[in-house]
Amino acid sequence: MEKVRLGIIGTQFAALLHMNSLVKLRGARVDVVAVASKTKEHAEAFAKKFNIPDYYYDDHRRLLERKDIDVIDLCVPTDLHETFAIETAEARKHIICEKPLTGYFGKDKKEEQVGFEVKKKFMLREAMKGCDRVAKAVEKNKVKFMYAENWIYAPPFTKLKNLIKVSGGTILDIRAEESHSGSHAKYSRRWKTSGGGALMRLGAHPVGGVLHLKHYEGILKYGKPIRAKSVMAEVGQHTKIASFVKEKKKYIVSEWEDVEDWGVMIINFEDNSKATVFSSDAVLGGVRNTLNVYLSNAVVNVNINPHNALEVYAPEPHIFGDEYIAEKLETKAGWNFPSPDEDWVRGYPQELEDFIDAIQFNKEPVSGMDLARDVVEAIYAAYVSAEEGKRIEFKR
Ligand SMILES: NC(=O)c1ccc[n+]([C@@H]2O[C@H](COP(=O)([O-])OP(=O)(O)OC[C@H]3O[C@@H](n4cnc5c(N)ncnc54)[C@H](O)[C@@H]3O)[C@@H](O)[C@H]2O)c1
Numbered sequence: 001m002e003k004v005r006l007g008i009i010g011t012q013f014a015a016l017l018h019m020n021s022l023v024k025l026r027g028a029r030v031d032v033v034a035v036a037s038k039t040k041e042h043a044e045a046f047a048k049k050f051n052i053p054d055y056y057y058d059d060h061r062r063l064l065e066r067k068d069i070d071v072i073d074l075c076v077p078t079d080l081h082e083t084f085a086i087e088t089a090e091a092r093k094h095i096i097c098e099k100p101l102t103g104y105f106g107k108d109k110k111e112e113q114v115g116f117e118v119k120k121k122f123m124l125r126e127a128m129k130g131c132d133r134v135a136k137a138v139e140k141n142k143v144k145f146m147y148a149e150n151w152i153y154a155p156p157f158t159k160l161k162n163l164i165k166v167s168g169g170t171i172l173d174i175r176a177e178e179s180h181s182g183s184h185a186k187y188s189r190r191w192k193t194s195g196g197g198a199l200m201r202l203g204a205h206p207v208g209g210v211l212h213l214k215h216y217e218g219i220l221k222y223g224k225p226i227r228a229k230s231v232m233a234e235v236g237q238h239t240k241i242a243s244f245v246k247e248k249k250k251y252i253v254s255e256w257e258d259v260e261d262w263g264v265m266i267i268n269f270e271d272n273s274k275a276t277v278f279s280s281d282a283v284l285g286g287v288r289n290t291l292n293v294y295l296s297n298a299v300v301n302v303n304i305n306p307h308n309a310l311e312v313y314a315p316e317p318h319i320f321g322d323e324y325i326a327e328k329l330e331t332k333a334g335w336n337f338p339s340p341d342e343d344w345v346r347g348y349p350q351e352l353e354d355f356i357d358a359i360q361f362n363k364e365p366v367s368g369m370d371l372a373r374d375v376v377e378a379i380y381a382a383y384v385s386a387e388e389g390k391r392i393e394f395k396r
Helices: 013-022 040-049 078-090 120-141 155-167 204-222 242-246 348-360 369-388
Strands: 004-009 030-036 054-056 071-074 094-098 145-148 171-179 228-236 262-269 274-280 288-295 299-305 312-314 334-336
Touching (some): 004 348, 030 040, 071 078, 078 094, 155 288, 204 262
Parallel strands (some): 171 274
Antiparallel strands (some): 171 288
8 A cells, every 4th residue: 555545533632633743644655635523614624724635524424435545533522432433444444543442421311410320330331342342343344443542652651661671670560640730622521422531531541551561561571461450449529629619710620510520540450560540630730641660670750741851931921922832731931841842752643653554564553452442441440449439350
C-alpha cells in the first residue's frame, strides 16, 4: 500500500490533536480523504482548515460507505465508540479508536442518572460485553483495531521502557496520575455520555500506561504479560463540598452531575507488584501527566506534563499574548513550564505513525485491542470496588 487513505469522524478536541500529527505524514504516507461530524459548521470549518476534500454532517455512515478509505479515525464521544467501531469493521475498514474503548452508558431513558442509579457490578459486565462485541467484529472482518493511547508513545515513556529493559530490574511500585481543572467537553458531565468521571476520562491514560508497563516487563522476563489480578478504589465528588459550592469565583469546573471528579485506584498485579493511579478534575496549575516508577535497582520519574525543558516568567498574563503555554493553565502570569512541542512530548505523532505503519506493513500496533479491553476492565472494576468497599479480583 503506497498511501493510507484515512477518514476522521469527529472534528473537535481529539480530532484536532490527531490532525495536527497527521499533517506531518500527509502527502508522503497518508491521504486524509474526508471527515464527518454532527454539525455542518464544524465539519466544514475542519475540512477547510486542513484542506480535506470532503465532509459529511448528516450521517457518518456516508464516510463508511466510501470505497477509497482504508481506515477510520474515531474521535467521537466515548458512548459512540462501540457502535461506530463495529460499523467501521463491518465496512471492512481499519479502526483507530480514541480512549477509553467503551463503558456502560445506561438505557435510552433521557433523564436517567446512570452513575447514581445503576449498580457498578452490572456496568462492569455490560462494558466487558461491549469490548467483546468490538473484538468479535474486528476479528470477523479481519481489520486492525488501533487504540489511541498516546501515553505509551510519549518519548519520556518510551525512554522509560528502554531503561526498564537495560536495568533488568523488577517494577515494584508505580504511581501514576492524570489530573487537571476539569474537562471542556459537555459530554463529560454525565455518565450517560462519558461512561464515568475522572477515573474513566483521565484515569484511562495512566491506567493504560501502568498496564502496558507490567505487560512489557512480563514479556521481557517470562515471554508473557504480567496482568492485573485485582483492583481497589475510592471515588469522590470534591466539587460538591459545601464550602467550595459557596465560593463565588470558581477556577475549577464544577458542573459534574452523576460522575466522580476524583478517583484513586490500586492495581495489584499477578507478581504482587502494585500501581496506584490518581485522577482528578479538581487540580489547578495545568494538566499533570506523570509516572513515578520504582524498580528494584532504579527510579524513573516520567514527567510528560509539566516538565522543565522551558521555564518562563511573566509578571502579567497578557505579556505572552496568544502564544500557547500549557493545557488547562489558569494564568500565564508567574513562572510556567511550556513544552516546546507538547503534541510530540505527549506522543500523538508517534502514535499515529505507529498506526500508519501497522496498516502499511501489516503489523500489530504497539497499542491495540488487548490494552483497550484491559483498561475498561480495570476502571470498571475500580468503580465496583469503590461502590462495594472491597477488593475486586479478576477471573482469568
Ligand atoms: N487522547 C487524548 O489525549 C484525548 C483528549 C481528549 C479527548 N479524547 C477522547 O476523544 C473522544 C472525543 O472527545 P473530544 O474531547 O474530542 O469531544 P468533543 O466533544 O470535543 O468532540 C466530539 C466530536 O464528535 C462529533 N460527534 C458527536 N456525535 C456524532 C455523531 N453522531 N456523528 C458524527 N460525529 C459526531 C462532534 O460533532 C464533535 O466533532 C473521547 O472518547 C475522549 O475520551 C482523548
